[in-house]
Amino acid sequence: MNNPIPLRPVDSAIEEQFRSPPQNLEAEQALLGAILSNNEAADRVSNFLTADHFSEGVHARIYEAATTLIRMGKLASPVTLKSHFENDATLKEIGGSAYLGRLAASATTIINAEEYGRTIYELAQRRKLIGIGTDVVNEAFEPDIESSATDMIERAEQALYGLAETDKYGKGFQAFGRALTVAIDMASAAYQRDGGLSGISAGLTDLDEKMGGLQSSDLIILAGRPAMGKTALATNIAYHVAKAYKAEYQPDGSNKVLDGGVVAFFSLEMSSEQLATRIIAEQSGISSEYIRRGKISEDEFQRLVDVSRELQALPLYIDDTGGLTIAQLASRARRLKRQRGVGLIVVDYLQLLAGSAKKASEGRVQEVTEITVGLKALAKELAVPIIALSQLSRQVESREDKRPQLSDLRESGSIEQDADVVLFVYREEYYLERLMPTEGTPEFQGWQEKMDRAHGRAEVIIGKQRHGPTGTVDLQFEGRLTRFSNLAKDGYVPERFE
Secondary structure, three states: OOOOOOOOOOHHHHHHHHOOOOOOHHHHHHHHHHHHHOOHHHHOOOOOOOHHHOOOHHHHHHHHHHHHHHHOOOOOOHHHHHHHHOOOHHHHHOOOHHHHHHHHHHOOOOOOHHHHHHHHHHHHHHHHHHHHHHHHHHHHHOOOOOOOHHHHHHHHHHHHHHHHOOOOOOOOOOOHHHHHHHHHHHHHHHHHOOOOOOOEOOOOHHHHHHHOOEOOOOEEEEEEOOOOOHHHHHHHHHHHHHHOOEEEEOOOOOEEEEEOOEEEEEEOOOOHHHHHHHHHHHHHOOOHHHHHHOOOOHHHHHHHHHHHHHHOOOOEEEEOOOOOEHHHHHHHHHHHHHHHOEEEEEEEOHHHOEOOHHHHHHOHHHHHHHHHHHHHHHHHHHOOOEEEEEEEOHHHHHOOOOOOOHHHEOOOOHHHHHOOEEEEEEOHHHHHHOOOOOOOOHHHHHHHHHHHHHOOEEEEEEEEEOOOOOEEEEEEEEOOOOEEEEOOOOOOOOOOOO
16 A cells, blocks of 8 residues: 655645735724723824734724824714714624724723833834735836846845834825924924034034035035036045034934934945045144155154044944945945934045946946936935035136036936035136246236135035025135045134133
8 A cells, every 4th residue: 555645844835825814903902992981092102003003904094083183182982973984884794983982991001001102113114024925026026128136136125124224204194284394393493403514514614604504305406517526525524524423312212313424434435544634634633745745744653643533423434335336325324324314425526436237338328317316215215414525527727617517417417407505616716727828928817816815715506406506616725634624704803701
């Protein structure tokens, strides 16, 4: 007699098909009952729980209606909610308005309301996690012919990041009242903050005054011809934001940023050591050229050591990987945002980023368009300002007035279109130096006067700003230290203290 073929353990496979998503209807009922019997229970969960977190649709509608009434200052009870659910077919199936009464009657205390809410929230997160995992498995089994495994990993990572960030974005439509609340909170923060800025201070008074600081979710293009000081200005701003960083620990384990921010600096051109040397030179007052060549005294070396000790604690993170794609940059930024709470991202510079292989094959214009769209989307997704440096076309050099214009942005109109702010760095001194006439001639005298006026000065031209004025900001520039600073106004006399 032949031995029967042993059956493989199919229980797990069958179970997997029939497993229901994690949910806890009793916790949902208990929380709703607590809210309907005592509206203060809603205050304990409203900061993290939304209707979308309920697994049962009718419970989600009851929670939405109750919290809406409570926000309006009205009483949420079985009686006041009755009219909202007279025509709700699902509620009728489980007893109609009597079900609301049973929820309230079965509630004993609001002490455990937050625990119930956390349970509901946790299970909702698990259901979303299951959804992401299912999508990843399905896509891996039947991939799009144009999608590589790396593309799938990046999409999965983005979805997981969105889930980990507690639904901070991607919710679809939101009530205008909620947007108004955010706007008022922003105005309140600006009113209370020194300098009255709604965004993060760049450390340059006149620039901050024109822009109101670096605004959350803005894509800021910082453009200029070579040697104008783009990287120097970006480094100065990054240092100031990181140095000003202050955060307050919250009871829920998060950090509330009071000033400044953690900075992510993607340096696609310079090494991290070169950037560090620039910052050390700026803060120590010793030329970066002398630092590199070792032309410093013992006292200056000690000053470098002291400055470097102070800088070690800066929340400034540098990624100097060359040839990054926009997808890779976004992935790394999300990871750092999750781990450290990034407040500013700097990209030096835009033209060194790569797009997808598909867009690259369509031409450089399409590739740059993908990059700028991706940077703007990332700024909104992470709710941080992104400063992206950009080169300008050579047509600037052919004009008599070499101050840059929006039309000088290289390779794609999308740079101008997608940017919220476009800043140009311009130093007249750089161009005047190359026009020096023969010494002793009448032309030399006129040139010398122009040089005296332009020496140590730089202009930041605001060519575009969605939420503020355009114009020009004059700054002081010390080329020896690659340092930008506020420019003292003509005729300004410092206040005397006696």
